[in-house]
Amino acid sequence: MKIAVLLSLGHHPVSGRACAARGDAQAIALAHSLGGEVMGLHAGPGDAAIGDYLGHGLTRLTVLEQPAGADPVPALAKALAELRPDLILAGRQAQGGDDTGLVPYLLAERLTRPIVADAAAITRVGGNVVVEQALPRGARRRVTLPLPALVTVHPAAPPALPFTHGALRRGTILRRPGEAPTAIAEPIEERPYRRRPRLMGGVAGGSAADRLKAATEVTGGGGRLLVEPDPAAAAREILDFLKRVGVRRG
Template structure:
């Protein structure tokens, strides 16, 4: 079984040096519990940080070379499809960069895969994989999936394996040029929309404006809620 590990261009919060995040290394530790080959996927300009994951047990790193500021999702999707992965793991978010945490979700949407967050354990089954999700107050929930899946590691996942410099030196880095550069675009590009006036909900809450109902019927309550939402222009 070959497993993909999504890596980001993160930096140490104090020194600013390129490093893999703890969450990504915990995702790597989860992947190692399954056996098989773990392949890191990094789409970006400088792989200095992701390369260090080789010293924590990553078998193989694929560097998808992209210009700085380019959206990594199309290149990652292309690599996942080309290499035939059905399971990918990721950390919650990068550090020292955009830190949106959206790349795994956007990648899952592009691939049509399922996604599960807050994962502390993963196991293979005859039908696919089972992941254990961390819930509030220490609760756990087991989710089974027979479809391709992206799992996002939780802070309570296994600790990263110790770093070994010699292991990093022995690791293999494969560099690729994404085959569909026309799909790439700067990640900072956004869709422009006309400004829509926000509803004055905060101001009304501060002044106590609104209607108070005591013991209304469900129909009366629903009509009053709709009327209030229209009054504050929260809905048309």
């Protein structure tokens, strides 16, 4: 079984220095639990910190060197199409970089592979893998996935393998140029904070009448009851109400 682990450069939350991302290191540990050939793949700047993954259990990794800010998906898709791994593992999202979490899904679309998110454990059964998904509130769900496939790893997965300097020194890094650098299609836009409208309150459980009352009432709205008003008066009352609750300005 050939397993490729997608690697990103994380940023330490205190020092801000580049380091191995926790989710990607957990993906390496899951890959080793399945056995077979495990390799790492990174597209981006060839920072020395990428070698930290060797200390977490990888014997070799390939760096597709690209400038910072370049779209990693084309380079990764081309390399994975050449490697043809049975299983591709990735962390849930990057750690301190462009944390969109979309790269695994874009790769699954390009490679036409099924994808399952938030794996807490993986076992192989014949030509399939059984993924134990981590759901909210500690729930778990088992999904059988035919190979080849792509799986993202949840923080609830087993911890990363212990870091050892011996493994770091024995590992091999292969560097090769990535695809022609292209800017990410949708640049991130920064906006000043704007106060959001207040949400209407609700009641969990209770009778149908209680839930209907909670859904139609707004505390402190100060609305008036109009009986068969003309359209202009009704419109003015609605606009005044939306101003009072903060949904409409001006």
